[in-house]
Amino acid sequence: MHPEDREKLKAALARTLEKNVLYEPKYRVVWTDGSVHYITARGRLVRDDMGQPTRINGILWDITDQLLLEQERIKRQKIESLGTLAGGIAHDFNNLLQGIFGYISMAKTSLDQREKSLAMLEQAENALHQSVSLTTQLLTFSKGGKPIKKLISLLPVIENATKFALSGSRSSYQFDIEPGLWQVDADEGQLGQVIQNIVLNADQAMPKGGTVVIAAKNVLKSDSRHPQLTKGDYVEISVQDSGIGIPEKYLQKIFDPFFTTKDEGSGLGLATSYSSSETMMALSM
Numbered sequence: 001m002h003p004e005d006r007e008k009l010k011a012a013l014a015r016t017l018e019k020n021v022l023y024e025p026k027y028r029v030v031w032t033d034g035s036v037h038y039i040t041a042r043g044r045l046v047r048d049d050m051g052q053p054t055r056i057n058g059i060l061w062d063i064t065d066q067l068l069l070e071q072e073r074i075k076r077q078k079i080e081s082l083g084t085l086a087g088g089i090a091h092d093f094n095n096l097l098q099g100i101f102g103y104i105s106m107a108k109t110s111l112d113q114r115e116k117s118l119a120m121l122e123q124a125e126n127a128l129h130q131s132v133s134l135t136t137q138l139l140t141f142s143k144g145g146k147p148i149k150k151l152i153s154l155l156p157v158i159e160n161a162t163k164f165a166l167s168g169s170r171s172s173y174q175f176d177i178e179p180g181l182w183q184v185d186a187d188e189g190q191l192g193q194v195i196q197n198i199v200l201n202a203d204q205a206m207p208k209g210g211t212v213v214i215a216a217k218n219v220l221k222s223d224s225r226h227p228q229l230t231k232g233d234y235v236e237i238s239v240q241d242s243g244i245g246i247p248e249k250y251l252q253k254i255f256d257p258f259f260t261t262k263d264e265g266s267g268l269g270l271a272t273s274y275s276s277s278e279t280m281m282a283l284s285m
Contacts, residue, residue: 002028002036016045016056023056037064099127149185154216154235157188161195162214170209173199178217184235198239205243213240
């Protein structure tokens with residue numbers, strides 16, 4: 001038995017004894033040659049005529065090869081994602097740079113026409129702003145975009161981001177905000193971008209229109225639904241639509257940068273949202 005897994009195995013055995021449930025631990029064993037193998041077990045507790053536990057009948061599987069294959073598959077997916085990321089960055093920046101160079105060249109050829117020249121330079125400036133926005137999203141994705149936190153009220157952030165995302169859309173929106181919603185210590189710009197991106201995705205999932213429901217509620221301490229959170233008080237924001245849903249084959253890729261199934265779109269929306277949201281939900285009371 002691997003020393004680090006002994007307590008876990010004891011806990012699984014105790015649970016089976018106390019609650020009479022299946023014995024289903026996963027653990028590691030060390031072979032005599034020093035190699036580590038991964039085992040999954042499945043068994044049922046057997047009791048004697050007096051009701052005392054006597055043994056566990058079951059099966060052990062060596063799943064080492066299966067896990068190694070899964071790790072290789074995940075590694076390949078990461079390499080594919082990096083390739084997609086590099087290609088997306090090159091494509092987007094190339095388009096922006098071509099636009100900048102083009103507008104500057106046109107401005108140079110029309111120096112005697114002040115208004116036309118200024119219009120071309122303004123277009124070049126807009127392209128520069130877009131390149132800065134793309135860089136900001138990439139920095140956020142790579143954890144380099146440090147959030148600037150302050151105490152904010154969530155309602156106006158949620159309302160503004162939602163209205164902006166659904167501007168000109170066939171879809172409507174509905175807010176379900178808990179009265180007395182706590183203020184949070186967060187980066188208002190990044191949080192607004194997260195909500196905007198997710199609402200936009202919800203809208204795009206309903207091509208014929210529908211209703212996007214944005215809810216927010218106070219969460220007293222972290223509970224079993226949020227095991228990744230440290231103990232504390234949080235505000236939970238959720239976005240719901242009645243769209244077609246995400247095909248299962250895409251679920252593992254939706255947060256990959258530049259992955260998109262749409263003809264239009266950068267594929268950075270959910271990737272940026274995922275990276276930003278990891279840092280922004282600590283509550284200040």
